[in-house]
Amino acid sequence: xxxxxxxxxxxxxxxxxxxxxxxxxxxxxxxxxxxxxxxxxxxxxxxxxxxxxxxxxxxxxxxxxxxxxxxxxxxxxxxxxxxxxxxxxxxxxxxxxxxxxxxxxxxxxxxxxxxxxxxxxxxxxxxxxxxxxxxxxxxxxxxxxxxxxxxxxxxxxxxxxxxxxxxxxxxxxxxxxxxxxxxxxxxxxxxxxxxxxxxxxxxxxxxxxxxxxxxxxxxxxxxxxxxxxxxxxxxxxxxxxxxxxxxxxxxxxxxxxxxxxxxxxxxxxxxxxxxxxxxxxxxxxxxxxxxxxxxxxxxxxxxxxxxxxxxxxxxxxxxxxxxxxxxxxxxxxxxxxxxxxxxxxxxxxxxxxxxxxxxxxxxxxxxxxxxxxxxxxxxxxxxxxxxxxxxxxxxxxxxxxxxxxxxxxxxxxxxxxxxxxxxxxxxxxxxxxxxxxxxxx
Numbered sequence: 001x002x003x004x005x006x007x008x009x010x011x012x013x014x015x016x017x018x019x020x021x022x023x024x025x026x027x028x029x030x031x032x033x034x035x036x037x038x039x040x041x042x043x044x045x046x047x048x049x050x051x052x053x054x055x056x057x058x059x060x061x062x063x064x065x066x067x068x069x070x071x072x073x074x075x076x077x078x079x080x081x082x083x084x085x086x087x088x089x090x091x092x093x094x095x096x097x098x099x100x101x102x103x104x105x106x107x108x109x110x111x112x113x114x115x116x117x118x119x120x121x122x123x124x125x126x127x128x129x130x131x132x133x134x135x136x137x138x139x140x141x142x143x144x145x146x147x148x149x150x151x152x153x154x155x156x157x158x159x160x161x162x163x164x165x166x167x168x169x170x171x172x173x174x175x176x177x178x179x180x181x182x183x184x185x186x187x188x189x190x191x192x193x194x195x196x197x198x199x200x201x202x203x204x205x206x207x208x209x210x211x212x213x214x215x216x217x218x219x220x221x222x223x224x225x226x227x228x229x230x231x232x233x234x235x236x237x238x239x240x241x242x243x244x245x246x247x248x249x250x251x252x253x254x255x256x257x258x259x260x261x262x263x264x265x266x267x268x269x270x271x272x273x274x275x276x277x278x279x280x281x282x283x284x285x286x287x288x289x290x291x292x293x294x295x296x297x298x299x300x301x302x303x304x305x306x307x308x309x310x311x312x313x314x315x316x317x318x319x320x321x322x323x324x325x326x327x328x329x330x331x332x333x334x335x336x337x338x339x340x341x342x343x344x345x346x347x348x349x350x351x352x353x354x355x356x357x358x359x360x361x362x363x364x365x366x367x368x369x370x371x372x373x374x375x376x377x378x379x380x381x382x383x384x385x386x387x388x389x390x391x392x393x394x395x396x397x398x399x400x401x402x403x404x405x406x407x408x409x410x411x412x413x414x415x416x417x418x419x420x421x422x423x424x425x426x427x428x429x430x431x432x433x434x435x436x437x438x439x440x441x
Contacts, residue, residue, distance in 0.1 A: 046073035056288040060126040087114025095132045108132045190219035207243040235262040249283040266386045274299025295324045307386040319346040334362035354378040367417040377407040
């Protein structure tokens with residue numbers, strides 16, 4: 001990776017300076033390191049990056065405590081990104097010491113080529129991130145355990161999620177959000193309001209998640225004959241799930257409940273509960289690189305409709321089950337995802353849904369990448385459709401679901417890059433635009 005990594009480090013282990021060279025080994029490389037327990041006294045890191053794979057960094061660099069507020073951190077790692085002239089990306093990392101480390105500050109950068117795969121970029125970011133932490137790590141109580149690799153304390157518990165003893169939230173994370181949007185012209189106007197609430201707690205054994213979201217839309221259209229067409233659609237959902245690991249590596253069980261409403265799907269109230277199991281051929285610890293999952297779940301729903309359905313139901317109880325297989329690979333040659341899912345009602349297996357999806361982004365040879373994405377669904381489970389024909393307004397404004405026997409989507413693309421092998425120039429001039437170019441209207 002020396003051809004795509006340009007690392008400048010100041011004050012590494014006090015005096016060592018690495019400039020535009022090959023980093024042969026970093027502090028505790030992920031390939032050689034075993035998962036170790038994280039003590040409360042370990043280095044506290046606040047990662048400030050909008051375009052980083054946080055899960056991958058946490059799995060590659062496991063010997064620090066990640067905190068969610070920079071005020072709690074020993075080191076604030078600010079990572080900013082810019083596109084380079086040849087289509088690559090620069091990850092500029094500022095390591096800003098705080099509290100007892102306030103005298104330490106340095107900047108590293110990693111340059112990825114435009115022909116790099118996602119896996120190569122992530123490995124480069126993780127390696128540079130680990131290198132930048134070195135001056136801080138050697139000044140912690142654990143500093144004598146670091147050289148070129150981290151030596152795990154004998155008998156340490158193998159976990160990536162050790163909970164600091166003074167976490168008064170006990171790993172619970174809460175989020176609140178809302179947004180409103182207004183649009184208007186002389187003959188049309190619309191407004192949209194969205195809201196979301198979530199609470200999550202994740203450990204090595206348990207994953208608890210509770211979410212609520214709503215989407216409310218209103219629009220008015222004035223037609224050429226002066227008529228005003230009003231459009232209104234609402235939907236909201238409240239859900240909760242509990243996932244329990246079964247053993248250490250391959251099995252998990254889950255329970256989920258949902259309460260929802262959707263005018264578009266003719267569902268005045270839909271209350272559902274389900275349970276299921278999951279098996280991953282690969283260990284869950286490899287999830288950022290590869291996974292091959294089989295899932296089975298069964299559930300029951302109680303549904304009330306706005307209007308009678310095509311089967312004459314105003315409300316009903318439905319039992320269903322679902323079987324799915326998902327494969328995801330993230331390798332140096334690219335990424336590939338594929339899934340197949342079958343869902344059906346238990347009282348009538350003729351009412352089913354069969355869904356296939358595939359997405360590949362593969363580097364076939366130097367500079368040439370191929371992207372293919374496609375999905376196909378066989379639809380036989382639209383029991384919620386209201387009786388009667390949809391009006392033209394319903395069709396054009398998508399105010400209700402339409403009867404269909406299938407859905408499909410296909411996308412194919414490629415990119416080919418050639419020319420100079422050098423990729424060191426970052427020129428941000430005129431990169432930021434307001435969305436309106438010269439002469440635009």
